[in-house]
Amino acid sequence: MGAEDDLTPARKTQAQKTPAQKTPSASGAPARRGRKPARAVEPDDADDAAEASDLDLTGLTSVVGYTLRRAQMAVFEDFSARFATLDLTPAQYSVLLVIADNPGRKQSEIARVLGIQRTNFVVMLDQLEKRGLAERTRSATDARSHAVFLTKAGTALLNKARKLQSAQEEDFASLLGPGGRDTLVALLRKVARID
């Protein structure tokens, strides 16, 4: 594929999309036809954006799949913003972490455990290798496979990344309460069927 694509640190990372909400069009339009939200459990509302539109979202906000997707998008965005200075995507971070914890394993093993197709993992590794963060070495026992390691630079970058990541986890902890974060992770692991 070649090309000197990477090195572009600026992904998108632009967040807020609902800054201003014009006043709901008057003209006697039927504002709401569905039923009211009638929300029961909601500790903290007192925000903007949410009430910006008076659309009824109650059909979705208690659906696991939908809240999962929205949460993932929000967390992904937050992650990207934090890691912009390191120019690391969430996927790249996960790769570095797994390599660090499992040095010398085959490409296909790293890819599989992360749920990445080994064919797509090739390009990911290419990029990390091009940036001098990871390296492939030929296995002595199997000439087909490549043993994957982190370079010194890769380890150094990963350590910086770990700190940013810890900060994010702490923010989750303070957002969700003491055991809230742990509970969330435990529930998600069950749903994802990892471990």
Place this chain on the structure above:
Amino acid sequence: MGAEDDLTPARKTQAQKTPAQKTPSASGAPARRGRKPARAVEPDDADDAAEASDLDLTGLTSVVGYTLRRAQMAVFEDFSARFATLDLTPAQYSVLLVIADNPGRKQSEIARVLGIQRTNFVVMLDQLEKRGLAERTRSATDARSHAVFLTKAGTALLNKARKLQSAQEEDFASLLGPGGRDTLVALLRKVARID
């Protein structure tokens, strides 16, 4: 402009690797964050992403972002399998649901509340309209905007979908325990900052 895509209702619904686990019991060992599983002899582990390899994943399995992503992928896959007969993607289901609860609203409103760019929403609506599930009507008060409604067929399909969706939620409830599902949704809403 834009070719006809395909009229074939049968999308792709790629190879399903996890054919809907209806048996949600599976409450085996909860949250083992220890070392390797020691792997008892059981190589016929049907599932691919299984931890057939003894790689160390502990660096990731307690990260909110990673577990979120894996959970979302798993749920998405499960959803797609369940909804294959209806030929509905999760995104399409969410659109139908919001339209049903908010009939007559503008495209841009529906899109915004779902976090979809209004430019991308155009194509989504095109497809739903082509299938006779939704329809646009010109607003009498504002010649720019289109009021969106479900057709009879759209309502009928949505009702079928709701049942499948309820079944999925029930499976989550039995997988995660009594209040587990509700707790998960509440936590995810906080993280996603919806409501």
Place this chain on the structure above:
DNA sequence: AAATATTGTTATGATCCATATCAATTAAAC
């Protein structure tokens, strides 16, 4: 030795998401 499987790789297409741009229309400024 021949057939088969694994590993890394390339190429390709599909899907999703974001941006720039545009025409029609409405709202706001003057």
Place this chain on the structure above:
DNA sequence: GTTTAATTGATATGGATCATAACAATATTT
């Protein structure tokens, strides 16, 4: 009331992600 700005729907386009087919080199099985 005319000019200017904002909104709405739409098209085109590029990037990122993901899946599949095909292939060469090597290893394993028969």
